[in-house]
Amino acid sequence: MQLREPIVLEASPATAEGYELIPVLSAEEAEVDRQMHICNACRYCEGFCAVFPAMTRRLDFAKADIHYLANLCHNCGACLHACQYAAPHEFAVNIPQAMAKVRVDTYSDYAWPAAFGTLYRRNGLTMALASAGGLALFLLLALLINGTLFPGRLAGDFYAVFPHNTLALMFGAAFGFAVLALAVGVRRFWKGISPGDAEAVATGAAALEASGAVLKLKYLDGGHGKGCNNESDRFTLWRRRFHHLTFYGFMLCFAATGVATLYHYLLGAEAPYPVFSLPVLLGIVGGLGLIVGPVGLLVLGYQRDPAQGDVAQRPMDRGFIALLLLISLTGFGLLIGRDTGAMAVLLAVHLGVVMAFFLTMPYGKFAHGIFRSAALLKYAIEKRQPDRIKLGSE
Ligand code: SF4
Ligand code: SF4
Incomplete structure (x- = not known):
C-alpha cells in the first residue's frame, strides 16, 4: 500500500458548460x-461500528x-487502538481524530444563525460560564432593584419571586429559540x-433501528461489547454508562418540568410541590444522574489519550x-434552600444557568447528539438500499 496525497477538489469554473460544481475540501476533510x-x-475494522x-x-x-x-463516528477509539497503520507508521491513520476535526466544523457550518456557532466553538467553556454568570447576575440585579432579593421565607413559592407568566414567557422564548435553531441546523x-438523494426517505424499520x-448508544461498545478505549488499549464501558446517566438524567429533569407544567395548567396545582x-x-x-454522568465524563475526558479525538475541542466539551x-x-x-431566606438568590442563579444552557445548546456539544442521530438514521436508510458498489462489480 502506498501513501496517497490528500485530494483537494477544485470548484469547476465551467458550471455553465454543464460541469458539476464540486465543493473544495477543507484540509480536515481532505485528511478524512x-x-x-x-x-x-x-477494511480490518469493518465490524467495529457503522462508519x-x-x-x-x-x-x-x-x-x-x-x-x-464524521458524525457517524462516536469517537470510541477502537479503530485507533487496533490500527496497524497508526503512527508511528508512515500512513499515520487516526480515524477518531480526523473525524473529530471535521465533526466540530459541521456544528458551526450547519448552525443557525451561523455566527453564533463560530463564536461558541472558539470559546466554549468561557461562553458557557460567562452566559450562565451573566444571566444569573442579571436576574439577581432585577430582584435587588425590586427589593425582593431577600424576601424572607416563602415556603418554596417561586412565583412570589418571579411571576409564573414572566417565567413561562422567558423560558418559553429561550426554549423555543433553541428548538428552532436546532431544527434548522439539523x-x-x-x-x-x-444532496439530491431522493431515496433518503425513512421507513419505519430504519427509524426504529436508528x-x-x-437510545442504547450502540456504537460506544467498541463493536465487541466490551466498550470504548479511553486512556489506553483497555476497554471500558464507563463512557457509555456516564453518557447514559447524563442523557437519561437530562430527560428526567425535562420530564419533571413537563409534569409540573401539566399540574399547573391541567390540574390547577401550583408549585411548590x-x-x-x-x-x-x-x-x-x-438531577442525580445529571451529577454522576457529567462528573464521570469530565474525569474520563481528563484521562483520555490526547491522540484520540481533537484536544482543541475540549473547552467546548467541558463548557457543555x-x-x-x-x-x-x-x-x-x-x-x-427553598424554605429559607436565600430562596430568591438560589432561584435566580438556577434560572440563569438553565437559560444559558438553552441559549447555547444549538451551538455546542448538545448538537452532536442531534447530528449523530441524523447520521444514524441515514445509515439505517442507506443499508436497506442496494449497494451500488457491489452491484457495479457483479
Ligand atoms: S466509532 Fe470508534 S471504531 Fe468507529 S470510526 Fe469512530 S473511533 Fe473508529
Ligand atoms: S483504521 Fe487502520 S486497521 Fe482499521 S480499517 Fe482503517 S487502516 Fe485498517
Whole structure:
C-alpha cells in the first residue's frame, strides 16, 4: 500500500458548460478522505461500528460523505487502538481524530444563525460560564432593584419571586429559540449529507433501528461489547454508562418540568410541590444522574489519550458538561434552600444557568447528539438500499 496525497477538489469554473460544481475540501476533510481510502483498502475494522460499512459503500468521499461519516463516528477509539497503520507508521491513520476535526466544523457550518456557532466553538467553556454568570447576575440585579432579593421565607413559592407568566414567557422564548435553531441546523445538515438523494426517505424499520442505536448508544461498545478505549488499549464501558446517566438524567429533569407544567395548567396545582410529588421525584432522580454522568465524563475526558479525538475541542466539551453539572447542582441547592431566606438568590442563579444552557445548546456539544442521530438514521436508510458498489462489480 502506498501513501496517497490528500485530494483537494477544485470548484469547476465551467458550471455553465454543464460541469458539476464540486465543493473544495477543507484540509480536515481532505485528511478524512486520505484516511478513508487507506481504510477502504484495509477494511480490518469493518465490524467495529457503522462508519466502516458506510465507507465500503463508497469509492470516493465528497464533502457530503465526509460530513456524514464524521458524525457517524462516536469517537470510541477502537479503530485507533487496533490500527496497524497508526503512527508511528508512515500512513499515520487516526480515524477518531480526523473525524473529530471535521465533526466540530459541521456544528458551526450547519448552525443557525451561523455566527453564533463560530463564536461558541472558539470559546466554549468561557461562553458557557460567562452566559450562565451573566444571566444569573442579571436576574439577581432585577430582584435587588425590586427589593425582593431577600424576601424572607416563602415556603418554596417561586412565583412570589418571579411571576409564573414572566417565567413561562422567558423560558418559553429561550426554549423555543433553541428548538428552532436546532431544527434548522439539523435540516441543513440532513440536506448537506444527502444532496439530491431522493431515496433518503425513512421507513419505519430504519427509524426504529436508528432510535435504538441512539437510545442504547450502540456504537460506544467498541463493536465487541466490551466498550470504548479511553486512556489506553483497555476497554471500558464507563463512557457509555456516564453518557447514559447524563442523557437519561437530562430527560428526567425535562420530564419533571413537563409534569409540573401539566399540574399547573391541567390540574390547577401550583408549585411548590411536596418532595414526594411526581415532578420533584423525577427532578431528584434526574438531577442525580445529571451529577454522576457529567462528573464521570469530565474525569474520563481528563484521562483520555490526547491522540484520540481533537484536544482543541475540549473547552467546548467541558463548557457543555459544566453547564449540565451546574444545572443539577443549582437545582439541588434550590430544593434544599427553598424554605429559607436565600430562596430568591438560589432561584435566580438556577434560572440563569438553565437559560444559558438553552441559549447555547444549538451551538455546542448538545448538537452532536442531534447530528449523530441524523447520521444514524441515514445509515439505517442507506443499508436497506442496494449497494451500488457491489452491484457495479457483479
Ligand atoms: S483504521 Fe487502520 S486497521 Fe482499521 S480499517 Fe482503517 S487502516 Fe485498517
Ligand atoms: S473511533 Fe470508534 S466509532 Fe469512530 S470510526 Fe473508529 S471504531 Fe468507529
